[in-house]
Amino acid sequence: MTLPLFRHNRANRVVTFDEYREEGGFEGLKKAFTGMSPAEVQQTVIDSGLRGRGGAGFPTGRKWSFVPRDLPGPRWLICNCDEMEPGTYKDRVLLEHNPYSLIEGMTLACYALGVRHAFIFIRKGYEKAAANLAHGIEEAKKAGLLGEKILGTEHSIDLDLHLSAGRYICGEETALINALEGRRPNPRQKPPFPAVKGLWQGPTVVNNVETLANIPAIIANGSAWFKGLALNPEGAGSKLFCVSGSVKNRACVELPIGTTLEAVLDACGGMREGRKFKACIPGGASTQFLKPEHMKLPMDYDTVAKAGSRLGSGGVIVFDESHCLVEATLNLITFFARESCGWCTPCREGLPFVREILTRIENGRGEEDDIAILREHVKYLNYTFCALAPGAMAPLDGLLRDFEDEVREHIVKKRCPLK
Amino acid sequence: MPKLIIDDIPVEVAPGTSVLEAARSVGITIPHFCYHPALAIAAACRLCAVKLLDGPVKGIQMSCALPAQDGMVVSTTDPEALRMRQLVIEWLMINHPHDCPVCDEGGECLLQDFTIAGGHSRRRYQGKKRTFQNQYLGETIHHEMNRCIECYRCVRFYQDYAGGTDFGVTGSAGRVYFGRFQEGALESPFSGNLVDICPTGVFTDKTGRFRARYWDYQFAPSVCQHCSVGCNTAPQNFQRETIKIVGRRNDQVNGWFICDRARFDKGYLNDPQRPREARLDGATCGYDVAIDAAAKAIGKFVAQNGAESLAFVGSSRLSLEGMILLAQLARTVDGARLCYFTDGGELTGSAAAARLLNEKNSAYLRDIEKAECIALYALDLMEEGPMLALAVRKAFLAGAQIYLVDGDPIPAREKLPFTFTAVATLDEVPFEGGGRGVVIAGAGKKDADLLDQLASGGAKLVMLQPGPNAMAGGLLSLEFGGQAFSELASAGKIKGVVCFEADLPEGLIVDVEVVACADWRTGAAAAKAPVFLPTTTWVESDGTAINYEGRAQRFQRTRVPGLPLRGLDPKYYGSTADAVAEHPPRVHRKEVPGGAERDAWRVMAQLIERLGGRTIEEPLTGRWSKLKDLDPESEGVRVFNLLQGDPRTDS
Ligand SMILES: Cc1cc2nc3c(=O)[nH]c(=O)nc-3n(C[C@H](O)[C@H](O)[C@H](O)COP(=O)(O)O)c2cc1C
Ligand code: SF4
Ligand code: SF4
Ligand code: SF4
Numbered sequence A: 001m002t003l004p005l006f007r008h009n010r011a012n013r014v015v016t017f018d019e020y021r022e023e024g025g026f027e028g029l030k031k032a033f034t035g036m037s038p039a040e041v042q043q044t045v046i047d048s049g050l051r052g053r054g055g056a057g058f059p060t061g062r063k064w065s066f067v068p069r070d071l072p073g074p075r076w077l078i079c080n081c082d083e084m085e086p087g088t089y090k091d092r093v094l095l096e097h098n099p100y101s102l103i104e105g106m107t108l109a110c111y112a113l114g115v116r117h118a119f120i121f122i123r124k125g126y127e128k129a130a131a132n133l134a135h136g137i138e139e140a141k142k143a144g145l146l147g148e149k150i151l152g153t154e155h156s157i158d159l160d161l162h163l164s165a166g167r168y169i170c171g172e173e174t175a176l177i178n179a180l181e182g183r184r185p186n187p188r189q190k191p192p193f194p195a196v197k198g199l200w201q202g203p204t205v206v207n208n209v210e211t212l213a214n215i216p217a218i219i220a221n222g223s224a225w226f227k228g229l230a231l232n233p234e235g236a237g238s239k240l241f242c243v244s245g246s247v248k249n250r251a252c253v254e255l256p257i258g259t260t261l262e263a264v265l266d267a268c269g270g271m272r273e274g275r276k277f278k279a280c281i282p283g284g285a286s287t288q289f290l291k292p293e294h295m296k297l298p299m300d301y302d303t304v305a306k307a308g309s310r311l312g313s314g315g316v317i318v319f320d321e322s323h324c325l326v327e328a329t330l331n332l333i334t335f336f337a338r339e340s341c342g343w344c345t346p347c348r349e350g351l352p353f354v355r356e357i358l359t360r361i362e363n364g365r366g367e368e369d370d371i372a373i374l375r376e377h378v379k380y381l382n383y384t385f386c387a388l389a390p391g392a393m394a395p396l397d398g399l400l401r402d403f404e405d406e407v408r409e410h411i412v413k414k415r416c417p418l419k
Numbered sequence B: 001m002p003k004l005i006i007d008d009i010p011v012e013v014a015p016g017t018s019v020l021e022a023a024r025s026v027g028i029t030i031p032h033f034c035y036h037p038a039l040a041i042a043a044a045c046r047l048c049a050v051k052l053l054d055g056p057v058k059g060i061q062m063s064c065a066l067p068a069q070d071g072m073v074v075s076t077t078d079p080e081a082l083r084m085r086q087l088v089i090e091w092l093m094i095n096h097p098h099d100c101p102v103c104d105e106g107g108e109c110l111l112q113d114f115t116i117a118g119g120h121s122r123r124r125y126q127g128k129k130r131t132f133q134n135q136y137l138g139e140t141i142h143h144e145m146n147r148c149i150e151c152y153r154c155v156r157f158y159q160d161y162a163g164g165t166d167f168g169v170t171g172s173a174g175r176v177y178f179g180r181f182q183e184g185a186l187e188s189p190f191s192g193n194l195v196d197i198c199p200t201g202v203f204t205d206k207t208g209r210f211r212a213r214y215w216d217y218q219f220a221p222s223v224c225q226h227c228s229v230g231c232n233t234a235p236q237n238f239q240r241e242t243i244k245i246v247g248r249r250n251d252q253v254n255g256w257f258i259c260d261r262a263r264f265d266k267g268y269l270n271d272p273q274r275p276r277e278a279r280l281d282g283a284t285c286g287y288d289v290a291i292d293a294a295a296k297a298i299g300k301f302v303a304q305n306g307a308e309s310l311a312f313v314g315s316s317r318l319s320l321e322g323m324i325l326l327a328q329l330a331r332t333v334d335g336a337r338l339c340y341f342t343d344g345g346e347l348t349g350s351a352a353a354a355r356l357l358n359e360k361n362s363a364y365l366r367d368i369e370k371a372e373c374i375a376l377y378a379l380d381l382m383e384e385g386p387m388l389a390l391a392v393r394k395a396f397l398a399g400a401q402i403y404l405v406d407g408d409p410i411p412a413r414e415k416l417p418f419t420f421t422a423v424a425t426l427d428e429v430p431f432e433g434g435g436r437g438v439v440i441a442g443a444g445k446k447d448a449d450l451l452d453q454l455a456s457g458g459a460k461l462v463m464l465q466p467g468p469n470a471m472a473g474g475l476l477s478l479e480f481g482g483q484a485f486s487e488l489a490s491a492g493k494i495k496g497v498v499c500f501e502a503d504l505p506e507g508l509i510v511d512v513e514v515v516a517c518a519d520w521r522t523g524a525a526a527a528k529a530p531v532f533l534p535t536t537t538w539v540e541s542d543g544t545a546i547n548y549e550g551r552a553q554r555f556q557r558t559r560v561p562g563l564p565l566r567g568l569d570p571k572y573y574g575s576t577a578d579a580v581a582e583h584p585p586r587v588h589r590k591e592v593p594g595g596a597e598r599d600a601w602r603v604m605a606q607l608i609e610r611l612g613g614r615t616i617e618e619p620l621t622g623r624w625s626k627l628k629d630l631d632p633e634s635e636g637v638r639v640f641n642l643l644q645g646d647p648r649t650d651s
């Protein structure tokens, strides 16, 4: 079966505009602009069961339906390509091989939502992806697939590329909106949600790159086709898994939703020689660990959530028996503490506190009370202004839940047992 | 009207009220740092955590950002909420320098209060503290960034509320920094409010640091006497010195804030050179001796020159009480002239305001904030009523159109914290149907008929006044036939003056005899007067002032008159004995050094009595008597309706 996202990929280069079109690219766009109403496009996306690939897994069609239809004034679509979650690099791989699915997908989303002007918010380091997009936008315009009067219809849509200065928090949708407006990237109070009041106070939809890149195939092939791609009955579509750590071939692979964890690892050649799987983080740094007993777990949003973690962004970080998970968690917490936007107290001050304790534990200076203090942070860092700090606590929560003995061993032995 | 239950107390509040404010309405203070009633909600500090036990939302929530809803059951004392609040304090204290003993905020510090209240006493964090470099922010505000708790109040005030651009927040994560891009004096004329609004000791008043603690101060509600807006303040005094002046909330007049002039321009109050002693022919004398001499000199002058060539001159520095008695004093000397203004233009302007304004058309703070169209007409707003610029900004942010009527003098337009359209004449301002339109006119030359016309079309008027209490001068001038001194003098009608806190230019009194002068500062008239009577300033006296919109406000005596203890001349405490001083010294002094000043109206009352008039114990009589019990902590009373009744002032 052909999966929608990587089907156009060439080995070491970006697919060309002509190649993309020859392989059925922009057919979805044609179909929609010439034969479907915006409401029909939206309904197809709702029926497809597509869920947001940015991390939270929110049903995409439902999110679109929150945009008030009858409000005067402009509305906006923003593609979130900030991608700074440790372990996550799927949007980069996708765009470095193929910018067209995203361009077509955004045009379709604009059509469905009644958006005249959309933005791609892309992080600074993604120069190659940005160049591909800039080039792709020009070509699509030249071909009459974007810009004024698309395909000769009354619909005009513009896409703008915004190169951000790039911070992790800029990926949080309301902080992203502030950044796009030229303000400090602090998140905004919700409600109101962006779908009601977002960019310049207008209704705004923020979607991830991978989410939007799925739309062309959904429209071209229909919602039933998309649903049928998944290996589990509740799932829909495919997912990009970017695997790093102790596997043979660290790679970004496209697999059907519902593929087991074991099969995801196998797609990357399995564990490296002589290494034994200890745990993995399945969905980017802000998810809990999965353990050997989860090997047969179908990788889908609800099933992974039931197992006590999250499918998140699909960034899988694999640890083997030689890895110290205190050190791994400390590494992630160091990232989060540095990337806190500094707006609210628990995140700004609590994360450095956690970092200090984990540093001591890892260096053999941990104390018995430390575990309780860490647990307290896991609980109370939920009450922050945005989801960064709760996300940051997920690996720590996993560490204390599944590997408390390992943590305690550090404290009792006054050293890292794995070093 | 949402009905909810907070700590078992049923509460009903207006829609949109936060749970924090709802709790406050029944006397429960939920700890908070970033919440400030005048600023937009930040929900940043997370200290105001409460637990929702039942209703539409459940669990731990930030009460400042949670609108009260029907059916909510809120606990402010739930163990989980308490723990959250304790942790917030612990987190904030991780990097705090704990330097209360050398912090000028100590004793009036919200962080200190809530840290103690939360019971935080044991340090669990073992890492190093973060430290920052402080910045030089000018001569009025001291910066101590290490004490910051990142509540973002300062920047929300400075940028969002006051429209300042040279101060803000930089950095991220644990290194957010509140300051300027480069060191240098803060540019906003409202920068002093940082001192009040910062809940910790990051910004302290450099002009009064390390003199006293909060509990040492003698202070009382007062009203700023720098312009006719009449912002509410609280001068903080210690050892007969006004150390600091802070803003005091009055939602009808100034909201929460004051301008930097109100806060920092106070040196004159403490000036050791201020005239403190009564003088007769250049030599100090007892106060009553001087009053007797003044009464005698007035009598003699009138006998020699006739009453009509004598003018009793006051100014807008006088309280309403002083102004009323000045009229009575002038009447006591039958035929004498009465002047509340020196300048003819100022008298015309204030009298026009007194004539034109009424309860309906006189705009106040809220009218400006809610206006849809505002015209700034013949005025320099930042000079004549700086705090109103913030009200205009509020309207502007809500979408109002602002017009600047290009006049003479050209206003300092680049300083205005809002954008506007410049037009040549007032006629060009599109007050559509007059609805929610406000004209703000300055004290300078203006077309009163045109204003009258606009007011009849439905627009509201602000007519700023040339001095703090000039509106009272305008009202009383109409009633008692007050004249402009400069006009009388240049017409050669005046041979002598008795001045009360009047600023007469030297050139106007070259050929005029200054019979007596009462003032709290020196000037040309004081230098010429054979009899001088020192008076108290507004910080040392009780009184009433009427602001630009006709609102009477009471200010209270905030300290005793007298020379500041600091730098006191040794003559006031050294031994006067010729012999070797005994030890311990026993020099008895019952008077406050330099404390002989009297309130101007009391001096006038004594003169009236000496000149054969009645004994006056209460200056606010007749129609003014309704102001007698005006509460200094109230919002004040607009006087228009009072003045419609009995036109007679008891005389
Ligand atoms: C701290 C933080 C960082 C985030 N970073 C990203 C990101 O880099 N890319 C992304 O697509 N979504 C990111 N998100 C999620 C977005 O807020 C938002 O939910 C998402 O872009 C919605 O797109 P989707 O519905 O297509 O998943 C982040 C969220 C948080 C709280
Ligand atoms: S949790 Fe608070 S400090 Fe952390 S990123 Fe979100 S808003 Fe900023
Ligand atoms: S800011 Fe408050 S808590 Fe901090 S040193 Fe000053 S008085 Fe103490
Ligand atoms: S400087 Fe003061 S007001 Fe500003 S954030 Fe820090 S504590 Fe708050």
Ligand code: FES
Pocket: B031, B032, B033, B034, B035, B042, B043, B044, B045, B046, B047, B048, B049, B062, B063, B064, B065
């Ligand atoms: S007062 Fe509510 S979060 Fe700061």
